[in-house]
Amino acid sequence: MKYWIFKSEPGVFSWNDLLVSENQTTYWDGVRNYQARNFLRDEVNIGDLVFFYHSNSEPLAIIGFCKVVKAGYPDFTALDPKSEHFDPASSTENPRWYMVDIKAEHEFKSPVTLEILKQSPGLEELRLLQKGNRLSIIPVTKQEAGIIQKLGR
DNA sequence: GCCAACGTTGGC
DNA sequence: GCCAACGTTGGC
Numbered sequence: 650m651k652y653w654i655f656k657s658e659p660g661v662f663s664w665n666d667l668l669v670s671e672n673q674t675t676y677w678d679g680v681r682n683y684q685a686r687n688f689l690r691d692e693v694n695i696g697d698l699v700f701f702y703h704s705n706s707e708p709l710a711i712i713g714f715c716k717v718v719k720a721g722y723p724d725f726t727a728l729d730p731k732s733e734h735f736d737p738a739s740s741t742e743n744p745r746w747y748m749v750d751i752k753a754e755h756e757f758k759s760p761v762t763l764e765i766l767k768q769s770p771g772l773e774e775l776r777l778l779q780k781g782n783r784l785s786i787i788p789v790t791k792q793e794a795g796i797i798q799k800l801g802r
Numbered sequence: 803g804c805c806a807a808c809g810t811t812g813g814c
Numbered sequence: 815g816c817c818a819a820c821g822t823t824g825g826c
Contacts, residue, residue, distance in 0.1 A: 782808090
């Protein structure tokens with residue numbers, strides 16, 4: 650089992666949006682970055698734990714965590730000309746972008762804010778905290794995941 | 803709203 | 815294959 654942070658702007662898709670989704674499950678569409686795509690396609694698996702991070706918002710924080718319930722499959726929004734995420738270079742035969750499905754598992758008692766994360770020993774290497782980081786699908790080590798879990802209790 | 807950092811594009 | 819220009823991200 651692996652551990653991840655998925656970033657989302659709550660104005661686009663928030664933790665609460667996830668909670669009111671059918672089965673508290675959503676497909677994670679719209680990733681249009683190759684490194685993040687590779688993670689979704691090749692590495693994110695059923696049962697993996699996903700921390701749900703709100704970016705560009707108040708508070709900047711991990712709100713809770715999810716479980717991956719469906720591993721990588723083609724992002725169909727890339728094939729839909731009406732979608733904001735349409736990519737004419739992607740096709741059914743040769744999909745360029747991938748998505749996974751995640752299901753809400755637990756909301757933290759209080760959000761684990763960016764500030765808290767920065768102050769927590771053991772998270773110095775966390776990609777989320779590196780300057781200029783823009784990756785939206787971030788791998789997290791088991792040790793880091795344990796620390797984040799503790800912070801959320 | 804600003805702007806630094808980053809990824810992508812496209813002309814050469 | 816280089817790199818300038820551009821668009822986007824995301825913390826502040």
